[in-house]
Amino acid sequence: MLPNTASGQLYQRAVNVLVEGVSSASRGPANYAPYPPYMRRGAGSRLFDVDGNEYIDWMMSFGALPLGHAHPRIVEAVQREVVHGTHFATALEVEVEVAEMLVGLLPHADKIRFANTGTEACMAAFRLARGLTGRSKIVKFEGHYHGWYDAVLLNTNPQLPTTLGHPNDPIRIPDSSGLTLGSWADTIVVPWNDEAALTRVMAAHGRDVACVVTEGIMTNMGVIPAKEGYLKFIQAICKSHGALFYLDETVTGFRVGAGGCAELYGLKPDIVTYGKALGQGFPIAAICGPDWVMDGLEWGKVLHYGSHNAPRLGLYATKTMLEIMMEGGAVGFQQLQACGRKMANALREVINAQKRHPAIVQNVGSVFQIYFTDRDAITDYRDFCSHVDRNKFRLFANALLQSGIYMSPANTLHSLSSLAHSDADIQATAEAVARTLETL
Ligand code: PMP
Secondary structure, three states: OOOOHHHHHHHHHHHHHOHHHOHHHOOOOOOOOOOOOOOEEEEEOEEEEOOOOOOEOOOHHHHHHOOOOOOOOHHHHHHHHHHHOOOOOOOHHHHHHHHHHHHHOOOOOOEEEEEHHHHHHHHHHHHHHHHHHHOEEEEEEOOOOOOOOHOEEOOOOOOOOOOOHHHOOOOEOOOOOOOOOOHHHHHHEEOOOHHHHHHHHHHHHHHHHHEEEEEEEEEOOOOOEEOOHHHHHHHHHHHOOOOOOEEEOOOOOOOOOHHHHHOOOOOOOOOEEEOOOOEEEEEEEEEOOHHHHHHHHOOOOOOOOOOOOHHHHHHHHHHHHHHHHHHHHHHHHHHHHHHHHHHHHHHHHHHEEEEEEEEEEEEOEEEEEEEOOOOOOOOHHHHHHHHHHHHHHHHHHHHHHHEEOOOOOOOOOOOOOOOOHHHHHHHHHHHHHHHHHHHO
């Protein structure tokens, strides 16, 4: 029997009409027990569910909300514009304005093409890389996620592998049923943070590789930073084999600084994709790069369509978000990082003060994750699969929910700060984590 709560009752109705009661696999019973809280509204750092419970939200819409919920200036901008229409699917003034802002902000971007979601932007980027180079193969890394597109939905589900294969020849494991061999036959999977493995793959296949795609931080196995110099190594090996260096900043863009990982690690990627934080909660994504790459999307070359591309209201939200974050010399981006680091340090203190549950916290700027592990660091997917107690994390995050703290129960995801989080939120979270670890 489900407890008699409004969320419990909604869940009972929901399972009759929505698959697993939700609209994305990560929101359902695989992560939430016995059912997810159904949310009604958000304000600043808080979410409120249909029972009136209040949560300090560290999931922040999977990173889409750098300003927090319902920021007054975002609300004002969208309210001002919605009375003039929702979406036109035409060229827009605000589209030009936001593209100019982005090109001014991002040294690797001469041109922008707007899409809606990270998945779509990644799909377009892969096609663009193949179209430009005339090559068929994509190199991706174990544990890196680039959307739910068939060609790259491989080796990102740590529940599946019984063996990962030799690092020189990882076994490609589709994360979903329904993926035909043909859809990923041209995808090569390589362990990340392993120079020798990529060197070997590029020596064998380099002339057929259209692009090597990497996240700047492995954010789909929590938060795993690249070893020093590793991203520049990928960039260099791409150049020497004539493959495009594709940096997927869907999570890290506008999250680990104004210029994302490209700026943080001094990279010059050929293609970059953004999503999540860019739209401040609206579905908006972008593909960008230098002219010689982006001009490949011109009519008659590589095709990219989309009725909802460059969504009008989302662009006003993006414009306002960038204006707010860039005020006073990008103070907003600095605050965002400082808040994430402070929360990560507070968690470390709590974890180190107790002995029952060995755990570590990994963090880059506004993004952080807790791992229940006896290791000092988690450095790649194989570490994550073998040495992290994901089930304990799921129990922990579900227990935290009962204390009004929202962290995604999926250990593969991560927690994120926003400009709306206060020191009081950090303290309340640290106290709740301490209590939860006592009883776990
Ligand atoms: N790339 C990366 C690095 C991501 O983390 C994600 C989403 N988690 C995507 C692409 C896909 O983005 P979306 O969910 O907006 O389709």
